[in-house]
Amino acid sequence: NAFQLRCGRHLLDLSFPRVMGVLNVTPDSFSDGGQHVALDDALRHAERMLAEGAAIIDVGGESTRPGALPVSPQEELDRVAPVVEALVRELDALVSVDTSCPAVMREAGELGAGMINDVRALEREGALLAAAGSGLPVCLMHRQGEPQNMQQAPSYQQPVEEVVADYLARRVAACEAAGLRRNRLLIDPGFGFGKSVEHNLRLLKYMQSLQTLALPLLVGMSRKSMIGKVLGRPVEERLPGGLALTAMAVERGANILRVHDVAATVDAVNMTWAVLQEGGEPPLH
Numbered sequence: 001n002a003f004q005l006r007c008g009r010h011l012l013d014l015s016f017p018r019v020m021g022v023l024n025v026t027p028d029s030f031s032d033g034g035q036h037v038a039l040d041d042a043l044r045h046a047e048r049m050l051a052e053g054a055a056i057i058d059v060g061g062e063s064t065r066p067g068a069l070p071v072s073p074q075e076e077l078d079r080v081a082p083v084v085e086a087l088v089r090e091l092d093a094l095v096s097v098d099t100s101c102p103a104v105m106r107e108a109g110e111l112g113a114g115m116i117n118d119v120r121a122l123e124r125e126g127a128l129l130a131a132a133g134s135g136l137p138v139c140l141m142h143r144q145g146e147p148q149n150m151q152q153a154p155s156y157q158q159p160v161e162e163v164v165a166d167y168l169a170r171r172v173a174a175c176e177a178a179g180l181r182r183n184r185l186l187i188d189p190g191f192g193f194g195k196s197v198e199h200n201l202r203l204l205k206y207m208q209s210l211q212t213l214a215l216p217l218l219v220g221m222s223r224k225s226m227i228g229k230v231l232g233r234p235v236e237e238r239l240p241g242g243l244a245l246t247a248m249a250v251e252r253g254a255n256i257l258r259v260h261d262v263a264a265t266v267d268a269v270n271m272t273w274a275v276l277q278e279g280g281e282p283p284l285h
């Protein structure tokens, strides 16, 4: 895909797969006195992921894990703003802000972030306008339900069609209707968001069908329960399973891999890419 994304000051070349490193903004450390230490830790962690080959650092202020409770816009801003500002100022990083909150989306653009990553695909009141106004690219992710209920009884008749042809196509159309052009959109099947293990496995197996939307494809499977349930591995032992999923996702057209373990993922991407390109210089380093 000859996708090129204008991400604020950065131009993101998607002619080969890119790695997005996950930066956890642990809520407690950013609201109370631990701000300074936590900010240094975050910067060092981001610096390491960039050095290992991450093209993007994903910063999220709201936990969207199953059962997570919603946070207030102010709370989310307090967690995210200092980190985004520091990443841009100190590391000139391409930062994506993982948020569903219009106020955070507006602020993200002001702080120099390069991308909005919304697990609710701009469905929140005001999010479409805020994202459109930010001028930034936006990742539209599929989910069924909300963190508090999405894993109770996820059900689909035709999972892949419902995620792609129905939901994501509709969200893309809604964005275009609001003046958010296609060349600023990315799509994401949302592994683990209101899906059973079988739904997740099927979505990956048939993921090339998302290419009908002809948009950059972002995927996030790193350390998720689909690995834990198949392999019986705890969170800290899911990297090998995650690398297998990364290889399969790259082979099925993923453009951005959202992961915690950047160095290992860079090798998996480069190895997969070498096969697909039948050799040549590995694109990531």
Ligand SMILES: Nc1nc2[nH]c(SCC(=O)O)nc2c(=O)[nH]1
Pocket: 064, 065, 098, 117, 118, 119, 139, 141, 188, 190, 191, 218, 219, 220, 221, 224, 258
């Ligand atoms: N675009 C996108 N954003 C995400 N944010 C999270 S948070 C849950 C976790 O990392 O376990 N997952 C995803 C994902 O799959 N795609």
